[in-house]
Structure formats: structure tokens, C-alpha cells
Amino acid sequence: MKLRIRHLAILSLSSLLIAAGCGNNNNNATTNASNATNAPAATTEVPLAPVAEKLNIKVSFYPMYEFTKNVAGDLADVEAMIPAGIEPHDWEPTAQDMAKITAADILVYNGAGMEGWVDQVLDSASDSKLVAVEASKGLQIIDGFEEEEEAPAETSNANAKADEHEHSGLDPHVWLDPALAIQEVRIIEGALSAAAPENAEAFTANADTYVAKLEQLNQEFKDGLRDTKRKDFITQHAAFGYLAKEYGLTQVPIAGLSPEQEPSAAKMAEIVDFAKAHDVKTIFFETLVSSSVADTIAKEIGAKSAVLNPIEGLTDEDRSNNLDYLGIMRLNLEALKLALNE
Structure with a gap:
């Protein structure tokens, strides 16, 4: 230090x-x-x-900023590398971004495959004092998947496996489960305390205060989703697997982990059939990407579309309404309660 x-x-x-x-x-x-x-x-x-000089902390994207800032308080300068309003899945750092991260004391990132650029950054920072903190490290990570793609008729048998439902590795969206968000906050707290032990008591006190808010949020989700009429919901992006698992729900994604992915015609037909069979009246889409796929299915079955926010970044509207992680999660809860009780 x-x-x-x-x-x-x-x-x-x-x-x-x-x-x-x-x-x-x-x-x-x-x-x-x-x-x-x-x-x-x-x-x-x-x-x-x-x-003591303040810790210089860089974080990958918004949820990591929210968690880290609440732990650090005024004892660190915290900056998110991915700008607000930018979809983070495919963001890549510039040379200037790399220099900023390398010069920092700590880099906090989610991990589990969310930030594909991290290994490159850490390799370039191998000779610096940078401490890398993977907030999801040690958590039980679930498998993710990408949408299947139809192989052309002329494709050989050897390549016809493109038709199959292929796993893409890990689902990184742990922050959407308040119970796992608590664990990420504690991991960040431990890293900051190790980096600046003279401020460890303050970091713990800050973390305790924020964790109490997350525990309250977790209880609100438990109470609000316990006795809903239905337990399945359709989303445009497969971001809500952890949330669904935590509260006894079933996520039915139109596409895979990448929000920019276009579903195949077969997958669209499958979702339409499911929605009709289960009398689904709401199709969820998300912020930061186009709602066209969700809107198409909603129109096909006479349903409406609505936002279920994966909180991968704040929009201009979020900022103008002074929304943060806790506020957006409560909006998500209300949206789910409405859809699951229709």
C-alpha cells in the first residue's frame, strides 16, 4: 500500500x-x-x-461497480471500464483501457466467461502490481448454452452436428440472484481488506450494510414469487437461469447467452408452440438490445412484451430515474409477479 x-x-x-x-x-x-x-x-x-493513498480500482461493468463501490465507500476510487449503455458481452478494451487497468491497484471482474478480454489484460499486466479479483470465484456456476443452428442440406454428416443443441460453457449471470450477489460482495470485501488492511474494518462495515439490503431484496423475491400461478417465463436472452433456480422458476429462453444472437426458425416455432400451450401472455426482452424477436413472438401469440432487465449496464433512462441495482431488481420482481400471475 x-x-x-x-x-x-x-x-x-x-x-x-x-x-x-x-x-x-x-x-x-x-x-x-x-x-x-x-x-x-x-x-x-x-x-x-x-x-493512506486511496486504492485505485477498475471494474469491468455495472454490477461489479455497484458492489465494489458499496464496499469501498470513500476509501477508493472506483471506475467501470465498460461505459454505461454499452452491451458488455462483446466489449473489448482499447490500448488506453489496457493502460488504465495495468496502472490500477485492483481489477474486479465477474468472471465465469463474462469478460472474454480478462486473460489478455492479465497477461499484459503480469509485471505490474495489479491484483485481479474474480467476484464469482468459488460460486456454483451453471452451464449455459447457445441457440442451435440449422445446417444446410448439403452439409456432410461430419458437420451436421451443428444442428445439435451445443453448450457454450458457463452462464456468468450470477449477479441476478440476490443470494449469489451477496457472496460476490463478500469476495470483493475480502480482496479490498487484503489490499488495504488498515481499512479492513471500514470495508467490512460497508459490506455488512450493503449485504443487509441484499438480504432484504432476497426475502422480497422469495415472498413475491413463492405462490405465483405459473412458474415458467419466456425471455429473449438466457440471462435468468440463476434467478429462476433460486426461486423455483423455469426460464424458457428464445436465444442463448449472447443477447445479440438470432434464434433459428425452428427455435422460434418451438417457443410459439410452448407459449400457446401454456397460455403465456408476456414475452420478456431486455434493455441495451433490440426487442424485435420478443415483439415478433408476442404478436404471433397475441401476447405483450415487457422488460426483464439483466442489469448488464445502465441506460440513460435508468440514470435519469436514479435507478441502481436494488431498484432495477425490484422492477424485475414486479414484472415477474405480473407475468406469472396472469
Whole structure:
């Protein structure tokens, strides 16, 4: 931890020397008093305590900013690398971004495949003091999937496996489950405390305050989703697997983990059939990407479309309404309660 030492403060203390004499010689008394008055002032140097420099923390995208800022408080400068309003799945850092991260004390990222650029950044920062914090490390990560693609008729048998439902690895959207968000906050707290142990008590107190809010949010989700009429919901983007698992729901995604992915015609027909069979009246889409796929299916079955926000970044509207993670999650809860009780 770097320390910046303030200049030593110099305090001037005036000494008043009182002459004491005996006898009856008034001239000697006056001379002694004059000499005492003109004596040089004594000085004492009192050093101030060293002031710890704030941690310089870079984070990948909005949820990591929200969690880290609530733990750090005023004891760190926290900056999100992915700008607000930008879809983070395919964001790549510029050379300037790389330099910023390399110069930081700490990089906080979600992990589980969310930030594909992290390995490159960490390789380039191998000789720096940068501490990388994977907020999802140690959590139970579930498998994700990408939408199947139809192979052309002329495709050979060897390549016909493109028709199959292929797994894409891991689902990174752990922050959408408040119970897992709590664990991410605690992981961040531990990393900050290790980096600046002199502030560990403050980081713990800040984390405790924020975790209490997340625990309240978790309870609201439990209470609000416990007795809904239905348990399945259709989403344009497969971002809500953790939330569904935590609260006993079933996510039916139109497309896979990438919000930009276009579903095949077969998948669209499958979703339409499911929606009709289960009398689904709401198709969820998300912010930061086009709602055209959800709107198409909603029109086909006579349903409506509505937002279920994966909180991958704040929109201009979110910011103008002073919304944060907690506020958007409560909007998600209300949207789910309406859809699941239609």
C-alpha cells in the first residue's frame, strides 16, 4: 500500500523568561527583563500521521461497480471500464483501457466467461502490481448454452452436428440472484481488506450494510414469487437461469447467452408452440438490445412484451430515474409477479 507523507508541521512556541533577581539594583532588574524578552523562540517539530493513498480500482461493468463501490465507500476510487449503455458481452478494451487497468491497484471482474478480454489484460499486466479479483470465484456456476443452428442440406454428416443443441460453457449471470450477489460482495470485501488492511474494518462495515439490503431484496423475491400461478417465463436472452433456480422458476429462453444472437426458425416455432400451450401472455426482452424477436413472438401469440432487465449496464433512462441495482431488481420482481400471475 503506497503512503504519501505530508510535510512536517512546524509549531512555534514563544518562551517568556522571567528574570528573578535579588538586591536593590533596579538597573540590573531592568536589563535582565530586557534580555529575557529578546530571547529566541524555541521550535518543536510535530509530525502528522501518514495518510493512506486511496486504492485505485477498475471494474469491468455495472454490477461489479455497484458492489465494489458499496464496499469501498470513500476509501477508493472506483471506475467501470465498460461505459454505461454499452452491451458488455462483446466489449473489448482499447490500448488506453489496457493502460488504465495495468496502472490500477485492483481489477474486479465477474468472471465465469463474462469478460472474454480478462486473460489478455492479465497477461499484459503480469509485471505490474495489479491484483485481479474474480467476484464469482468459488460460486456454483451453471452451464449455459447457445441457440442451435440449422445446417444446410448439403452439409456432410461430419458437420451436421451443428444442428445439435451445443453448450457454450458457463452462464456468468450470477449477479441476478440476490443470494449469489451477496457472496460476490463478500469476495470483493475480502480482496479490498487484503489490499488495504488498515481499512479492513471500514470495508467490512460497508459490506455488512450493503449485504443487509441484499438480504432484504432476497426475502422480497422469495415472498413475491413463492405462490405465483405459473412458474415458467419466456425471455429473449438466457440471462435468468440463476434467478429462476433460486426461486423455483423455469426460464424458457428464445436465444442463448449472447443477447445479440438470432434464434433459428425452428427455435422460434418451438417457443410459439410452448407459449400457446401454456397460455403465456408476456414475452420478456431486455434493455441495451433490440426487442424485435420478443415483439415478433408476442404478436404471433397475441401476447405483450415487457422488460426483464439483466442489469448488464445502465441506460440513460435508468440514470435519469436514479435507478441502481436494488431498484432495477425490484422492477424485475414486479414484472415477474405480473407475468406469472396472469
